[in-house]
Amino acid sequence: MGINADFDDQYSHHHYQRVEIPPPKPFLKTLKSNVKETLFPDDPFRKFKNQPLSKKISLGFKYFVPILDWAPRYTLQLFKADIIAGITIASLAVPQGISYAGLASLPPVIGLYSSFVPPLIYAMLGSSKHLAIGNVAVPSLLISAMLGKVVNPHENPKLYLQLVFTATFFAGVFQASLGLLRLGFIVDFLSHATILGFMSGAATVVCLQQLKGILGLLHFTHQTDIVSVMTSIFTQIHQWRWESGVLGCCFLFFLLLTRYFSKMKPKFFWISAMAPLTSVILGSVLVYFTHAEKNGVQVIGHLKKGINPPSYSELAFSSQYLAIAIKTGVVTSIIALAEGIAVGRSFAIIENYDIDGNKEMIAFGLMNIVGSCTSCYLTTGPFSRTAVNYNAGCKTTVSNIVMSIAVMITLLLLTPLFHYTPLVVLSSIIISAMLGIIDYNSAIQLWKVDKYDFFVCISSYIGVVFGSVEVGLIVAVAMSLLRILLFVARPKTFVLGKIPNSMTYRNIEQYSTASSVPGVLIIHIDSPIYFANASYLRERISRWIDEEEEKQRTSTEIELQYVILDMSAVGNIDTSGISMLEEVKRNADRRCLKVLLANPGGEVMKKLDKSNYIDKIGKEWIYLTIGEAVNACNYILHNCKFQSKRIDSSVTPDDSV
Structure with missing residues (x-):
């Protein structure tokens, strides 16, 4: 099933542009850069650079007390x-x-x-x-x-x-x-659906509470x-004031x-x-x-x-x-x-x-x-x-x-x-x-666009109305965190196919014209790879391979030879993710398949290099684009067939006997 390793090395396409490993940066410099981007994305201190001390003090006051900045320009x-x-x-x-x-x-x-x-x-x-x-x-x-x-x-x-x-x-x-x-950024963890459900539930509760004053x-x-x-309202019917x-x-x-x-x-x-x-x-x-x-x-x-x-x-x-x-x-x-x-x-x-x-x-x-x-x-x-x-x-x-x-x-x-x-x-x-806060139109829109968001919204609303405001808030926060965890722990993966007359590869389930490449399985990973999703991705990739091999057994297509992992959406990876890639490679080796990586990012390449994964997989099997990776696979498959034909044509009937 697999292609001989020597043959792979012979036709490894060194003329392709290779993915470069970023130059190493000191740890403290990297940490400083990450902290700055997390806590100071707006770079509030850029105005202070190359300024005399008096100007810095003036800018500091204007930064922390904005009225000092615009008040001199205030007009009648x-x-x-x-x-x-x-x-x-x-x-x-x-x-x-x-x-x-x-x-x-x-x-x-x-x-x-x-x-x-x-x-x-x-x-x-x-x-x-x-x-x-x-x-x-x-x-x-x-x-x-x-x-x-x-x-x-x-x-x-x-x-x-x-x-x-x-x-x-x-x-x-x-x-x-x-x-x-x-x-x-902590406040951003409360999603729109969560806030909508909580605020609508709280508004409903407020309206109910005002029945005391109305009656x-x-x-x-x-x-x-x-x-x-x-219960409080209807047990006091005799005290209602018309x-x-x-x-x-x-x-x-x-x-x-x-x-x-x-x-x-x-x-x-x-x-x-x-x-x-x-x-x-x-x-x-x-x-x-x-x-x-x-x-x-x-x-x-x-x-x-x-x-x-x-x-x-x-x-x-x-x-x-x-x-x-x-x-x-x-x-x-x-x-x-x-x-x-x-x-x-x-x-x-x-x-x-x-x-x-x-x-x-x-x-x-x-x-x-x-x-x-x-x-x-x-x-x-x-x-x-x-x-x-x-x-x-x-x-x-x-x-x-x-x-x-x-x-x-x-x-x-x-x-x-x-x-x-x-x-x-x-x-x-x-x-x-409060009636203006109960936004049922937005809830209907959530149902049309995202059923899970609607479920989050309704759960938060029910928690407030049938539990308490505190229960509703806990439910709202829990549902928001649960959704984040689900996105992280169960990232999307899908098989890519080639769009006709182009070098573009898209999700086969989304684009009906996209067709799979014979002998090649292209899997897109749509998330950073962390400890929370590494096991799931390993199992999901294995299932994709099983499904592809089963499909090709029942067809006349070329047997599966290559697995290309599209890493363009993998912004980062941890040690658990690297271990997952190593297990995928070992699994592919047992099946006589070759694993290729397409467009891994700089942070990913840096960690793959330090973990020696690049040496294990081979630099020649990492490509800038999916198109280049597919071309390399097709080139080898084509030459493999050509070599097989030459060998078959040189064998005489007597030799075969």
């Missing part, structure tokens, strides 16, 4: 656009801040505090022009769900508030640490799963109607943006004149006037619940980072500018650290507020400063006006916002 025209955008998002920030604070089981005024200080910090440190800072629903729900298990916010509000501030502090420390250590219930479960929520329900449905209909109108007529985006504040004003006026608070409609009540009081003395570092506060801070910070950076990048792509993910992490971290010391809880860049900011014509982060000033004025002068604001209106605002 930009300010006109930013002030309009800032006032517009302030009208959304006030009712949302109050609503989301209630979702986190916090006093409403904490939500206003959180829309004052953190946006000022981000305006100085953030790299996104359009991101609007504020508290958001899902982290608010997470805080309530995780901390509420150990401390009841109604029975011990002071300790609960201390734990919230402590969790916010550690969230900021974790976020800033990721940015300073250039570990922003005017005084007592409600602290669990977030759908079974507990529905006044609250009618009012809530009316305002919810109004909010959804304004959103639909603004979606149909994008020029009137401000109608949807102003709708929450309009609802708060109308609801307050209605309650004030009808005295609905005496008929089952719950109101906010007294709101403390004044700007943020300091809270650094409230950080519970010595509390017995410090561990759960740290855990809550880390979990919520990851969700906040994923949402904030994703939103910032989305609008940066629209406007064709870049944002620095690590700078964003530092900005988020510092604003939450400062926020925890000034009576604020976790903040990030919510999509709804950022979309309003963008549509309002925002040009720079000055819009966040304008919003902060508007919130400050509200805190100093206008908080008494919120006394009669009905809680049912806040519930309607939250439900309206």
Whole structure:
């Protein structure tokens, strides 16, 4: 079956261009290069090269405090656009801040505090022009769900508030640490499908939780799963307040109607943006004149006037619940980072500018650290507020400063006006916002494009809705890691065939015109070769060979003589991978087959050379392209036939006898 080794050496095609082994590099230099590419792919220090010390200091300040870079170029025209955008998002920030604070089981005024200080910090440190800072629903729900298990916010509000501030502090420390250590790529492990399922599930849970406010219930479960929520609702049917329900449905209909109108007529985006504040004003006026608070409609009540009081003395570092506060801070910070950076990048792509993910992490971290010391809880860049900011014509982060000033004025002068604001209106605002997060169209698209992604999305959603927010988050992360492991452990391999009238080789299953080369099996390996997939690849290559030999036994084609491994997609290989290639070669030798390599990369060649694998296989059997490898095989097969014919023609009948 095989071709004699001497014959192979005689026709080994030394005129082909050989794959070169990269020149050796010192280990420390290679390590430095890899670390730089992993942690500093944007090369942030390139501007500092060949600069005097004073210039380096100036550039350093501008790098870490971006406002110093663009503020000297700021114009009155930009300010006109930013002030309009800032006032517009302030009208959304006030009712949302109050609503989301209630979702986190916090006093409403904490939500206003959180829309004052953190946006000022981000305006100085953030790299996104359009991101609007504020508290958001899902982290608010997470805080309530995780901390509420150990401390009841109604029975011990002071300790609960201390734990919230402590969790916010550690969230900021974790976020800033990721940015300073250039570990922003960790957030990328949460796939789009995972985030979609988790956010949609959390939005569903938030909507269910707001049925308490819509129905005017005084007592409600602290669990977030759908079974507990529905049980709590239907076991208190006799306590439902029809006044609250009618009012809530009316305002919810109004909010959804304004959103639909603004979606149909994008020029009137401000109608949807102003709708929450309009609802708060109308609801307050209605309650004030009808005295609905005496008929089952719950109101906010007294709101403390004044700007943020300091809270650094409230950080519970010595509390017995410090561990759960740290855990809550880390979990919520990851969700906040994923949402904030994703939103910032989305609008940066629209406007064709870049944002620095690590700078964003530092900005988020510092604003939450400062926020925890000034009576604020976790903040990030919510999509709804950022979309309003963008549509309002925002040009720079000055819009966040304008919003902060508007919130400050509200805190100093206008908080008494919120006394009669009905809680049912806040519930309607939250439900309206959450319905926009449940993106069923994207889920349908996932089903059409990638069934596994859809399965990941649905698993995450079910984990949140039927388990808890924590369970959903664990499921989401686990499914993302499982998919990565599956890709690594079970890489794609397929047989290549030649496209007619070309030197192109493609997957036989994908291209119907591609045909196999007689006597040659070409296998494409579509992944780096590591310990996790080495055993699978060895078995899969062996099965490909078995299948090819079985197919050729039942046909009149030339018996299999050569196996070409296309290494063009193998970016790296470890010692387990090299051992796998050695086993493939030994297996091929037993079958009297010859193994050839096509287009191995530089890193792969370097390791194959150091392991002496190249000497074992022979340099003459490593080619730049599949075409050259196939030509070499065909040349030898052709000459083998020619030599056999010459031998047969020189044998006389007498000799044969």
